[in-house]
Amino acid sequence: MSSGRKSRGRQKIEIKKMSNESHLQVTFSKRRSGLFKKASELCTLCGADVALVVYSPGEKVFSFGHPNVDTVIDRYLSRVSSQNNGTMQFIEAHRSANVRELNTQLTQINHLLDIEKKRAEELSHLCKSVETQFWWDGPVDGMNRVQLELFKNDLEELKKLVAHHADRLVIQSAPTQTLPLFF
Template identity: 65%
Template sequence: MSSISRVSKGRRKIEMKKMTKESNLQVTFSKRRSGLFKKASELCTLCGAEVGLIVFSPRDKVFSFGHPSIDTVVNRYLTRTLPYASRDTIQLMEANMRELNLRGLNVQLTKFTNQLDMENKRAEELKQLQKVVEALISLEKT
């Protein structure tokens, strides 16, 4: 009996360089981001650590993970890295963060308002179409 040996390459180290193919880059980013967030979550659970993680995608979308929240972790970091900051400076930083949050909420509000306007126009068009159909049905009956 002859034994046939199979030669495999096995697991190989991936060379660390930027990917050129856009679709592969996006898929890899998503998978790695999920893994990174999972590890951060495990660190919080196992060690009781407070973790803040902010990631910008290749398409400039922002993703964040924070425990207990990203704002809490960032504020704690800023106040610890600025031990000589005055109370006024810290209050100014907090006001700036609230303003950034308010801007984000305003963007969402504008988006939802535009969507609501489009849906209202669509509803009006459907009402008019319904009137036309009802008129045609009443004409057929006579």
């Protein structure tokens, strides 16, 4: 007895329109009967009234209805026409509420954006002031020869100022010597 399979079994297919006409018709027939079977089960299990109308690729009409198609469609159309006015008012009220909520959110987001823009400007000014205050701490990698010469001269000037300031501090902090007075 052979244990090998003779068919591939059920395969998962990509859901897109089929290009092969003969495959399309066979698949339609199988799926249509499955759809009608599910509708029938829904009626039996739940007591639901169901109507299905399906047009095949060959423009043939197939329908299923419980108790029948006409009864379910008439019931649907009578409810839609009587509720249409109320439904439209409800939809419009819902739409207006959504628009108001979105406008409120937009206003809040714009306010937050303005605050963040001001903060960015303040940070930019702060960065510029720090850069000018601590010019010696900047990178030298991207400087050309002239910029490096200026940088060198500025550092030498800074060195002189630091030395001068240090000398003044040493002089100020040195104890004053008093000479003994001899009478």
